[in-house]
Structures are given as C-alpha cells and as structure tokens.
Amino acid sequence: MKKAFIAPLIVLLLASYGDAARLVSVKDLQARSYKNHTRVVIETDRVVEFIQNRLVDPDRLYFDLKNCTLRKKASSLPMENGILKKVRIAQFDKNTVRVVLDVRKLETFYAFMLERPYRLVIDVYDRKDAAQSSKKEEKIIEPGLDGIKTIVIDPGHGGDDPGAIGPNGLQEKDVVLHVGKKLGDILASKNGVEVIYTRDKDIFIPLNERTEIANSKKAGLFISVHANASPRGDARGVETYFLNWTNDAEAMKVAARENKISFKKMRKMQGDLQLILQDLARKNKNEESMKLASSVQSAMVNTLKEDYGRIEDLGVKYALFYVLVGAEMPSILIEISFISNHEEEKRLSGESYKDKLAEGIASGINSYIAQATPVISPVKLSEKDKDKSAPSQRKRIKRERTLNKGPKRTGDSI
C-alpha cells in the first residue's frame, strides 16, 4: 500500500448534546465478523464526538473519542480471520480514549453513532467484497431470491418499551407481537421457510441486536413490524419503509418516534450522516428493499380492502430507522395502522384485523419472492434478449408507479 494513501484527518462532529462537562464513560468494546464485514461496537453512556484516521506500516485505523474515560482497563481483542487482526482500546490521554483497528485487508469503513444503547459503530469491509459488488452491479441486478430460506420477523418494542399507546390504552408492543407471530405461522406453513423471531414474547431487545440476529443467521429477509402514531387523531392508514436518507418531515417524524429521539435530533443526525447513510443504504440491498416494501405495501392494502372500508394507502417511504441499519439483506419496516386513531385502535384490538394484516404482508413477501427472474440491466440488453425481459421491465415500471405514491422523491435516493 502506498504511503500517499494515508487518509486525511476527517473530523466528524456528530453532536454536542449538552452535559459536556462530565466525561463520557466508555463501557464496552465488542467485535464480530460477518460474511461481508466486521462490526466493532464501542458502548458509551452518551453521544461521543470522535475523529478517525487511517495510517500505514502497519495498516491501521484509529478513532479518538473526545472527552471520554475508559471504565475498564485497556484491552485488546484478537480477530482470528478476516479483515482485522486485532482491535485495541486504551486511555490515550486524560480526556481521550483511543480505539485502534489493526488491519489485514481493509477496503473501506464507516463509523457512526447509534443510540439505545449509545454506541459508536465501526463497520469495515474488505477488498474482495468491494470488487465483487461493483462487478456484479455492472452486469446484472440479481434479486438473488432463490436463496431465501430464512426470514427474520421483528415485532417492535417489548418489555418495558410499550411503543405507541392508543387513546384506549392499547399498546403497540402487544399488537405487533400478534401480527408478527401470525405472519411467521403463515410463512412457515405455506412457504416452508424457516422463521426466526427477534422476540416471540414480551421482552425488550436493543435495536442493534435485532439486525445482528438476522445477519448472524444469514437470513434472506428482515421484516420489522410496528404501529404508527400521530398527535393528529385523524391520521390513519398503512405505510412501509426502507432505510435511506430523506428530507420528508413526516417520514422523519415516524423514524424519530421509532428511534426514540426528538425530531430536532433526528434532523441533525440525518444531516451529519447523509453521505454515510447513502452508502449504508446501498450495502443494505437498497434496491431489493424498495421492491420488497412496494410488494408488501400493495398486498397489505389490497388484502385489507377485501374486508374493511377506509383503508388508506400511505405508500412506500424511506427514512433513517436505527433498527434497519446494518442489515445485510433486504429489510423493511411496516407501520400497520395508526394506534392513535380511534377506529384503527379498535380494529387493532381485535384478532381478525391483525390476522388480515399478517395475511396481506405474507402475500406481499410471496409475490416479492415469486419475482425471481433476474432483471437484466438495460445497458447490457441485446436485441435477442429484449422480448424475454419485457415482462420484467413492465413489472418494474408498475413498481415505480406504486412508489410515486410515497413522499416526493428528491433525487437523493439510491
């Protein structure tokens, strides 16, 4: 590697969210390798301001966490195979904790703060994967659906986190657990796929662990189920999200609520993370997530309309949902109705509406899986292939139309 490759010092001012006088406590260091990347997680008790840098001879990344104190002793995590050799953490000076990642074959990395719990996440990717993914994108856009054997279903909230609460006291955590389990039953019995739940009872699972379960099981799809809420009592309808940067205020409000942060903080964090997010979204199989969201949204709406009136289709949208960050498979978050709306809360409190929702979502997942024919990139299309691919192209156009029902697209999506 060339000396000239030394990365410039990049300063990421993620936040200065008050309480600056007290040092931030660095509580834990963990690292885990997945198929395509290694994730290093540094747990803290507040948002951390940090700088990052890459050095050569030996190749290493380091992160200086400002105004921090290391709660434990300095330590080092050896990494057997893969991208990193070792991860080290130590108190560098009175106010700085330094984390060093000794590199074996790193191509690119992203560092960002997440919350609940507060943690600095560093995702590192190796050379081989980066080369392979760009090669694949050049030739063919593969849905890769034949490989879907496992689906992770993530009923939101749980335990001491009730999620949104309806005017008559119905709790989101109970509603989404019912829908999630019913959905799992349908998928397992009709499709023969293995279903894994992030939770199948009333317990709380931290947001980051939810996608980690899906990654470690090499799941084909990740489906997070939530119920919506709004201060406007008349807000109603169903909508489906995938991960991406957005400037749509309504979508940001939904994400802020699900992330348990204020709207103001959500807006700031989005601004700070814009570039990182766009790339994360790409790695998140973004195009596939969008297709999955579109398929689920329309099936859910159509299925509900069979038995119920006044079903509002709020469309497919995107925003920064913590629970989707880091998923290595197509992943979506469904808002199955507004628990804050009197009529929808009443519907959600009965079994038949919840079962109908599960049926609709399952049908959307099925039609997504059924679109197994690879979509050939138009650039590579020969005259001979044009006829064969025409139905896929038509399907594509139809999907794009469905998507236009969502928030106005700004040209910043992937």
Ligand SMILES: [Zn+2]
């Ligand atoms: Zn929720």
